[in-house]
Amino acid sequence: MSRLVAESLRKTYGRKAKTVAVDGFSYTFEPGRSYAIVGPSGSGKTTLLYLLSGIEVPDSGKVLYGDTDLTAMGEDARSRFRARYFSFVFQQFHLIPYLNAYENVSVGLYLKTGKTDHGRAVSLLRSLGIEDPNRKPYEYSGGEQQRIAIARALITEPRVIFADEPTGNLDSKNSEMIFRILTGLASEGRTVIIATHDLALAEMCDVVLRLRDGKLVGS
Numbered sequence: 001m002s003r004l005v006a007e008s009l010r011k012t013y014g015r016k017a018k019t020v021a022v023d024g025f026s027y028t029f030e031p032g033r034s035y036a037i038v039g040p041s042g043s044g045k046t047t048l049l050y051l052l053s054g055i056e057v058p059d060s061g062k063v064l065y066g067d068t069d070l071t072a073m074g075e076d077a078r079s080r081f082r083a084r085y086f087s088f089v090f091q092q093f094h095l096i097p098y099l100n101a102y103e104n105v106s107v108g109l110y111l112k113t114g115k116t117d118h119g120r121a122v123s124l125l126r127s128l129g130i131e132d133p134n135r136k137p138y139e140y141s142g143g144e145q146q147r148i149a150i151a152r153a154l155i156t157e158p159r160v161i162f163a164d165e166p167t168g169n170l171d172s173k174n175s176e177m178i179f180r181i182l183t184g185l186a187s188e189g190r191t192v193i194i195a196t197h198d199l200a201l202a203e204m205c206d207v208v209l210r211l212r213d214g215k216l217v218g219s
């Protein structure tokens with residue numbers, strides 16, 4: 001497992017009246033640790049996750065994973081690299097509505113390897129407390145849907161897991177469970193990076209990074 005290094009990341013949106021979404025962010029994320037990114041709405045949390053994960057490219061600055069400079073790659077190479085090493089969990093789960101839980105998890109693996117693995121998908125779901133993998137997403141609770149989304153993220157054995165407000169649609173009991181699952185992944189040597197509004201949940205992570213106006217103002 002490698003370090004994920006951000007060097008002076010800057011990202012602006014708009015042409016004339018520019019919004020500076022991320023402004024000179026530098027940090028080294030270690031394997032085996034969980035990180036919360038907190039800050040007010042508009043402080044750049046989502047943009048920062050997109051830059052770190054290679055979904056978006058910065059205007060300037062670098063993202064390095066081990067020896068690989070993501071910011072020097074073309075779009076295709078970067079998206080292959082992302083599929084291989086990174087996974088993303090979203091607030092809205094983004095499960096495919098007409099596929100059952102098992103199929104939703106399998107899709108993640110199929111897109112990466114061209115294969116499915118029924119046993120692994122089912123046992124991963126079971127380890128996250130989803131015993132019946134044959135229902136459609138809407139037939140599960142919100143907390144269960146997020147656990148299915150986490151299973152889909154994990155089936156590819158990512159080294160870095162990004163989550164953007166993963167508990168934004170959940171009650172406090174489910175939120176705590178999701179945070180326990182996500183932060184627990186760091187003990188397997190993965191790097192876990194979670195953007196959240198919830199300071200109490202953020203404290204469950206090994207490190208809390210505070211953003212304001214796109215700048216790192218404390219950790």
Ligand SMILES: Nc1ncnc2c1ncn2[C@@H]1O[C@H](COP(=O)(O)OP(=O)(O)OP(=O)(O)O)[C@@H](O)[C@H]1O
Binds near residue numbers: 020021040041046
């Ligand atoms: N695609 C975009 N086009 C233009 N401006 C954008 C875009 N994405 C983000 N921004 C702007 O960049 C700034 C940072 O937004 P970002 O979504 O990263 O904040 P955030 O901390 O995730 O906020 P929230 O807590 O509300 O999710 C905001 O001012 C936002 O309006």
Ligand SMILES: [Mg+2]
Binds near residue numbers: 045046047164
């Ligand atoms: Mg956001």
